[in-house]
Amino acid sequence: VPTRSLWVGNVDPGLSSQDLVAQFGKYGRVESLRLLPDKECAFVNFLRVEDAVRAREAMHAGARIGGNTVRVGFGKGEAHATGDAQAMQPTRALWIGNIAAAAAAEQLGSVFARFGEIESARVLNHKNCGFVNFVRLEDAVRAKQAMNGKSIDGAVVRIGYAKVPPAKTEAALKLRNPVPAAAPLTASGARAEAAASCGTTQRGLGSDGALEPGVSLAVNEDLVAFPYAPHLPQVPPPAVVIRADGDSSPGRLPQIPQARLRELRRQLDAAAVPRDTLECITAELLPHAVDLCTDYVGNVLVQRMAERGSPSLRLELVRRIAPHMAAIGVHKNGTWAVQKLIDCADAPAQRRLIVRALRPYVPQLLLDQLGNYVVQGCLGFGAPTDSFVFDAIHARCLDVAQGRFGARAVRTCLESPHASRMQQKLVAVSLVTNAAALATNANGHLLMNWLLDSSRFAGRFRVLAHQLAPHLRYLATHKLGASTVTKLVDQSHEPDARDLILNTLFYNPDPTVLADVLADQSQGVHVVLRVLQGSAIGDAEKTRLADRLRPVL
Known part of the structure; x- marks a missing residue:
């Protein structure tokens, strides 16, 4: 498949990048070139596919560059930002990868503003990347050429072209439709609309087996106000001590050789370890506990001490590691040590230290590939100690539920045998509140399915119908949203919820709602x-609905 990237093989080792740019530049503007002398090849990226095609056609027969006859073929191009074919072509949107964990959208925008007017900038801290959208294509090209591989706040960034976000047209902005005032199909539809609209102002979650109108939509403001950290901390540097000679300048603890670590592991892996041997080993390793957690062999030693040590030893391990537990928990080696400490924490004092250390970072840990398992391990503490997990999900539901690992971790927490009914309901409240956004998100959709299919909360269809009815034009024409809409219609547990959706679609005072849904051949027609x-739905009601369709068709 033609791309704007060319692979050039059998390159003369004596050629420089400038020589190749001069040779290929006569076919079109070269955006970048990467020379690999040890592999005798190079990659040439043109700005336009047409120029790359002309260069390949001219050299495919066996052109000589320098002293060698080169081979030329199409490369894979630069699809850093997205798998979409548009990523192969220059666009006015840039994807910036490997940005600093603490980077902000305003900061990213200011860095790239010198290349031209910026339309928008956003940062995905949990993925260490961001997007900058320029007004003009040429400004984006210049920015990529100048900044790719450069350092921003100490992080060497990678830059690729991204898909330009769609313009917010009037039709796209018109997501909210008025809840219909026309008479519903049945009296139950009117009751659903009235009940979901009036609600109550009482505090708390009400009954643990049902989602009641009003109460169910009341997010706990105290939980939302908790100062959760916006990003995870860095793995701590090597331990710092005061030198034995009295010098007050910081110094490192003497590093334990790998051979010694393997020997200690062999001793701790034995079927029975004498108490005096265990005490000698722990005395040697405890000062290095934090550093050992991120070591390939050392993390196993920490796990063995947690398993075989006394409660006082486990408490000391937790005390030393707790200040860095969140950072270590997302490390490829450290996560196993932290998870083992959590599994072995059998005393209230140990668990309190762990909860205090992890609570500010729960949302970010849930979004992490390894950190989400650290959080899930805390469910074994049981209620009310593990409530901090569900509190964080409730407070930051929209952010966590839209993450790949976050949504799956939340569902695992909800389905855990340790989760109480009230803890499940606390999360269900936030799912209902953010239903319109989650129903159209690939990850959030998993949690909407749990709420509708598995939660067994009475009233779930009713409160969701009220939340989603104002967005029906948008949801019924969205691949994932349409699935949620049909589930509300295809159920018979709460017919008033079904009637509210049907009334919004077929009897809406705004006739463009049904017209827009029918105009969508991909999803809308299938919903109808x-x-x-x-x-x-009974045959008589289907006949009435068909009568409503005829004028529109």
Whole structure:
């Protein structure tokens, strides 16, 4: 497949990058070139695919550059930002990878503003990347050429072209439709609308087996106000001590050789370890506990001390590691040591230290590939000690539920045998509150399925129908949103919820809602067809709905 990137093989080792740019530059503007002398090849990236095609056609037959006859073929191009074919072509949107963990959108925008006017900038801290959208294409090209591989706040960034976000047209902005005032299909629809609209102002979650209108939509402001950290801390540097000679300048603890670590592991892996041997080993290793956690062999030693040590030893291990537990928990070696400490924490004092150390970082840990397992391990503490996990999910639901690892970790927490019914309901409240956004997100959709299919909360269809009805035009034409809409219609547990959705779609005072849904051949038409073919609606009602369709069609 033609791309704007060319692979050049059998390159003369004596050639420089400038020589190759001069040779290929006559076919079009060269954006970048990477020379690999040890592999006798190079990669040439043109700004346009057409120029790359002309260069390949001219040299494919066996052109000589320097003293060698080169081979030329199409490369894979630069698809850093997205797998979309558009990423192969220059666009006015840039993807910036490997940015600093603490980077902000404003900061990123200011760095790139010198290349031209910026339309928008955003940062995904949990993925260490960001996007900068320029107004003009040429400014984005210049910015990529100048900044790719350069350092921003101490981090060497990678830059690629990204898909330009769609313009916010009037149709796209019109997501909220008025909840219909026309008479619903049945009296139950009117009751659902009235109940979901009036609500209550009482504090708390009400009954633990049902989602009641009003109460269910009340997010706990005290939990939301907790100062969760915006990003995870860095892995701590090597231990610092005061030198034995009295010098007050910091110095490192003497490093334990790997051979010694392996020998200690062999001793701790024995079927029975004498108490005096264990005490000698722990006395040697405890000062290095934090450093050992991130070591390939050392983390196993920490695990063995947690397993075989006394409660006082485990408390001392936790005390030393707790200040750095969040950072160590996302390390490829450290996460195993932290998870073992959590599993072995059997005393209230140990668990309190762990909870205090992890609580500010729960949302960020849930979004991490390894950190989410650290949080899940705390569920074994049982209620109310593990409530800090569900509190964080409730407070930062939208952020966590839209993450790949976050959504799956939340579902695992909800399905855990340790989760109480009230803890599940606390999360369900925030899912309902953010239902419109989560129903159209690939990860959030997993949690919407849990709420509808697995949670067994009475009233779940009713409160969701009220939340989603104002967005029906948008949801019914979205691949994931349409699935949620049809689930609300295809159920018979709460017919008033079903009627509210049908009334919003077919009897809306705004006739463009149904027209827009029918105009969408990908999803909207199938939603209407599913309604007419569903078993939850009687034949008489289907006839009435068909009558409403005829004028629009």
